[in-house]
Structure formats: structure tokens, C-alpha cells
Amino acid sequence: MSIGIFDSGIGGLTVFKSIAENFPDLDIYYLGDTARVPYGNKSKDTIIRYSVECAGYLVNKYNIEALVVACNTASSYSLDILKKRFNIPVLGVIVPGAKNALKKSKNKKIGVIGTYGTIGSNSYLNTLKTISDDDVQIYQKPCPLFVPLVEEGMVDSHITKMVVKEYLDELVEKGIDTLILGCTHYPVLKDVIKELYPELNIVDSSEVIIEDLKNLDINFNENGIRHIFITDESPSFHTLKNLLVGNVKTEKIELSDICSL
Amino acid sequence: MSIGIFDSGIGGLTVFKSIAENFPDLDIYYLGDTARVPYGNKSKDTIIRYSVECAGYLVNKYNIEALVVACNTASSYSLDILKKRFNIPVLGVIVPGAKNALKKSKNKKIGVIGTYGTIGSNSYLNTLKTISDDDVQIYQKPCPLFVPLVEEGMVDSHITKMVVKEYLDELVEKGIDTLILGCTHYPVLKDVIKELYPELNIVDSSEVIIEDLKNLDINFNENGIRHIFITDESPSFHTLKNLLVGNVKTEKIELSDICSL
Numbered sequence: 001m002s003i004g005i006f007d008s009g010i011g012g013l014t015v016f017k018s019i020a021e022n023f024p025d026l027d028i029y030y031l032g033d034t035a036r037v038p039y040g041n042k043s044k045d046t047i048i049r050y051s052v053e054c055a056g057y058l059v060n061k062y063n064i065e066a067l068v069v070a071c072n073t074a075s076s077y078s079l080d081i082l083k084k085r086f087n088i089p090v091l092g093v094i095v096p097g098a099k100n101a102l103k104k105s106k107n108k109k110i111g112v113i114g115t116y117g118t119i120g121s122n123s124y125l126n127t128l129k130t131i132s133d134d135d136v137q138i139y140q141k142p143c144p145l146f147v148p149l150v151e152e153g154m155v156d157s158h159i160t161k162m163v164v165k166e167y168l169d170e171l172v173e174k175g176i177d178t179l180i181l182g183c184t185h186y187p188v189l190k191d192v193i194k195e196l197y198p199e200l201n202i203v204d205s206s207e208v209i210i211e212d213l214k215n216l217d218i219n220f221n222e223n224g225i226r227h228i229f230i231t232d233e234s235p236s237f238h239t240l241k242n243l244l245v246g247n248v249k250t251e252k253i254e255l256s257d258i259c260s261l
Numbered sequence: 262m263s264i265g266i267f268d269s270g271i272g273g274l275t276v277f278k279s280i281a282e283n284f285p286d287l288d289i290y291y292l293g294d295t296a297r298v299p300y301g302n303k304s305k306d307t308i309i310r311y312s313v314e315c316a317g318y319l320v321n322k323y324n325i326e327a328l329v330v331a332c333n334t335a336s337s338y339s340l341d342i343l344k345k346r347f348n349i350p351v352l353g354v355i356v357p358g359a360k361n362a363l364k365k366s367k368n369k370k371i372g373v374i375g376t377y378g379t380i381g382s383n384s385y386l387n388t389l390k391t392i393s394d395d396d397v398q399i400y401q402k403p404c405p406l407f408v409p410l411v412e413e414g415m416v417d418s419h420i421t422k423m424v425v426k427e428y429l430d431e432l433v434e435k436g437i438d439t440l441i442l443g444c445t446h447y448p449v450l451k452d453v454i455k456e457l458y459p460e461l462n463i464v465d466s467s468e469v470i471i472e473d474l475k476n477l478d479i480n481f482n483e484n485g486i487r488h489i490f491i492t493d494e495s496p497s498f499h500t501l502k503n504l505l506v507g508n509v510k511t512e513k514i515e516l517s518d519i520c521s522l
Contacts, residue, residue, distance in 0.1 A: 035303060035307050036297050041409075041413065041497060042295070042296060043494050043495055045493075045494075046495075116496050117496075120496065144409060145406060145410070145420065147409075148302075151302060152377075158427065159423070159427050162420070162423050162424075163423075163424075232303050232307040233304050234303050234304055236302060
């Protein structure tokens with residue numbers, strides 16, 4: 001018995017870390033598709049194909065009992081298809097994120113940031129409108145440079161601060177009191193965001209998924225294996241992995257496994 | 262008879278445009294691997310595999326008579342392998358770029374910018390040192406945010422100017438008089454760079470490849486077919502394609518073609 005997590009790259013390790021800390025006895029298999037990162041600026045068709053290949057790898061090789069789609073872009077487009085295709089619970093990050101934002105926001109002005117894919121899908125917008133009784137005002141903004149900043153390990157860089165301000169000043173000026181980090185890479189920038197906008201409530205996918213996971217009927221009494229797979233050992237990978245989760249066993253998987261699925 | 266060009270994405274259309282203008286009768290087939298862009302932050306192994314797949318597609322489907330590797334990262338790692346594998350002339354952008362820089366530079370202080378892959382390979386540094394008789398001082402700097410900026414179509418953005426200054430001020434302060442744009446995406450930012458540093462000589466891959474191409478023994482009396490293939494129709498593709506080359510016939514190729522090579 002085990003759980004699988006996949007993400008377009010290594011940003012989803014924020015989710016991996018959070019789940020690992022909350023469920024110490026659970027077997028967790030993480031797949032980061034580093035050979036094809038990022039997903040967020042690619043087309044819907046391609047994002048769905050990649051998602052099915054990643055999920056297929058974890059389901060077929062490790063008989064995972066539940067799947068967490070850590071990537072917001074993949075969650076936005078692929079969740080229903082993955083649920084149909086694989087006969088296990090599939091959890092995305094959109095619904096728990098939206099619920100958490102509604103709980104945190106007092107003035108019901110909520111900002112959503114994400115990739116072009118996630119923002120273009122209106123997944124958060126539609127979910128927030130569906131599950132809220134009140135009049136919620138939603139301000140969306142794609143932040144396409146955040147993923148490369150994180151994937152390059154430029155967390156403390158001067159550029160990062162400039163880019164964060166460039167993207168977020170506009171949303172904060174609209175009066176939002178809550179910001180959904182609609183991409184698993186973005187929690188890596190949380191400290192910078194908090195420093196610049198200390199009064200903002202932050203919704204972090206890596207935290208909100210935990211509640212949903214607790215509701216699943218999974219036997220957690222396992223050995224607590226943690227295993228990270230990547231499709232490419234990119235130059236910046238180890239720096240960022242160590243920053244996020246420390247010394248977890250990591251394996252580069254045969255790329256043909258992905259292609260031949 | 263025809264020529265093939267491949268690039269990690271659509272930045273190489275700067276090379277496509279330049280070749281098309283200089284050889285109006287040549288058949289030109291361009292492949293942009295938009296489903297897996299960028300290459301520059303991926304590993305050597307993965308870059309070589311992707312390069313062989315892209316070249317293989319153009320060679321097998323269109324019997325191209327010569328191949329231009331527009332992508333600097335792919336040129337840095339894959340040129341020798343491609344030459345061995347496919348029995349046609351394979352032209353990269355590193356050697357012509359280095360030669361052009363030496364011709365342009367008066368003080369022999371040359372800056373090289375590129376992806377982590379290109380800079381990490383030291384391909385320009387080694388080439389410049391090999392082909393130069395003089396003492397050349399070379400200052401290299403990876404600019405990992407330039408590709409996402411261009412792929413996102415953020416050419417005139419305020420952020421772009423900030424990022425350009427952040428990367429290049431340091432090189433200009435070292436006294437360089439010539440800058441090699443070591444990535445096919447970067448010529449899209451040439452106007453911004455020229456505006457900020459008007460005295461800098463710029464070496465642009467899309468221009469320097471022309472001389473090498475003229476030396477090839479190719480029959481150019483063809484119908485001048487122009488055909489662009491992409492592996493993913495990403496949201497920003499058409500904007501950037503129109504900006505760069507206007508209304509050229511474009512086709513999304515079957516992704517399984519790439520995978521099954």
C-alpha cells in the first residue's frame with residue numbers, strides 16, 4: 001500500500017514534504033517530470049498526455065492506492081480523466097485550495113496566481129464561485145516567471161523580489177486579503193511574498209491537501225518508504241531537492257518508460 | 262532537396278527567418294520542440310536524446326540535405342553525435358558565433374551569455390580560445406530567465422528590462438565591447454539590449470550562420486517551401502510566431518513520432 005504524487009518538476013516536493021511530515025508511516029512515491037518541465041505554458045492536450053503518462057508510471061509500477069496531483073496545471077485539466085482511467089482516488093489541489101481560501105478570507109477578495117495553463121483554465125475561479133454562498137471577488141494573474149525562478153533555484157535572488165513585486169503589487173492594490181498560490185512551485189517563494197506583503201493570508205497547496213488525504217480510507221501503517229523519481233537529472237535539481245526535502249532517495253527513471261506508455 | 266532546422270522551441274525562428282531571407286529559393290523545414298522546451302536547464306544526456314529525435318524526424322521524413330542546429334544548448338552538446346549519426350552536413354551556431362565575435366571585438370574582451378547548459382559546456386570559451394591567436398578575455402554568464410521571457414512573449418515588458426540589466430550590467434562593467442547572444446531566443450531581446458547598451462557589438466546566431474550555409478554545396482534552386490513543425494501548440498506560440506516570421510504554414514506533429522524514434 002502506497003501513495004503516489006506527481007508534478008511537472010520538483011516544485012511539488014513542497015507537497016511531498018508536507019505529506020511526509022503529516023503521515024510518517026505512509027509509503028510515498030514522487031515523480032517529477034523534470035525532462036519536460038514546465039507544464040504551465042503548454043497546451044491542454046499535451047498537459048493531459050503528460051499527466052496520464054506520469055500517473056500510469058506510478059500506478060503500474062508501485063500499485064499506489066491513491067494519487068495526489070501536486071501540479072496545479074495538471075489538476076486543472078487532467079483530474080477527471082485520471083479518475084476515470086485509474087481506479088483509485090485521485091486528489092487535486094484546486095478544490096482544497098479554494099475551500100481554504102474562502103475560510104481564510106474576511107473581505108472575500110481573493111487573489112489567484114498560477115501558470116498560464118492554470119489561470120487560463122479558470123479552475124480556481126469556477127470552483128470558488130461554485131462552492132461559495134457569498135459574493136466573492138476573484139482577481140487572477142498568471143505569473144509565468146515564477147516556475148523558472150524556482151526551478152533555477154533563484155529563491156533569494158534580487159531578481160526574484162523584483163518579479164514578485166511586479167506581479168503582485170497589482171493584486172494587492174485591488175484589496176485582496178488572501179492569495180492562493182496556485183502552483184506547487186510557488187510555496188518556495190512564500191517567504192519572499194510574506195516579507196513584501198505581511199498582512200496577506202497565503203493559501204499553500206502543500207498544506208491544504210493534507211485534510212483531503214486524512215479523509216481517505218487508507219491504511220497508513222506502512223514502513224514509510226520515501227522514493228523520488230525524476231525523468232531528468234537537471235543541473236539545479238540537487239540544490240533544490242536538498243533545500244526542500246533533504247536527503248531522500250532519488251532515482252532517474254528510464255525515459256523510455258515514459259515514452260512507451 | 263531541402264534544409265532542416267531544429268530548436269528547443271520557437272526562439273530558433275530567428276534563424277529560420279534569417280535563412281529564409283538569405284536563401285529565398287531554399288526549402289526549409291523547421292522543427293520546434295515546444296512540448297519539451299526549454300532544453301537549457303536539462304542534463305547533457307537528455308539534451309542529446311532530444312537532439313537526435315528532432316534531427317531524426319527531419320532527416321527521415323524530409324530527406325533534408327543539411328541540418329542547422331539553431332539551439333545553442335543542443336549545438337554545445339550534440340553536434341558531433343549528430344554528424345556521426347546522420348550522413349549530411351550539420352551546422353551549429355557556436356563556431357560561426359565565436360568567429361564573428363573575434364572579428365567584431367576591438368579590445369578582445371568578449372561576453373558570452375546563454376543557458377546553464379551552454380555556459381556550463383564552455384563551448385564558446387573553448388572555441389574562442391582555440392581559434393584566436395591573441396589573448397582574449399572571456400566573461401561568461403548564464404541568463405536562465407531570458408528563454409521563459411521570450412517564450413512567454415514578454416518582449417517589451419518592464420520585467421524584461423529589469424532582468425536584462427540585472428544580468429548584463431556586470432558584464433558591461435568588466436569592459437566587454439562585444440556580446441555573444443549564445444541562445445537563439447536572445448535575438449528577440451536584441452532591441453532591449455541595444456537600447457540599454459548602445460555601444461556593445463552584438464553577435465546574433467541568426468546572422469552568423471548564413472556565411473557557413475553559403476559555403477555548403479547545396480542546390481538552392483528549389484520552390485522555396487517553408488514549413489514549421491511544432492510538438493505542442495502552446496498558448497503563446499502564435500503571438501511569437503507572428504512576431505518573428507509572420508504567416509508561415511505551421512503543423513503540430515504527432516507527438517508519438519518523436520517518442521517512437
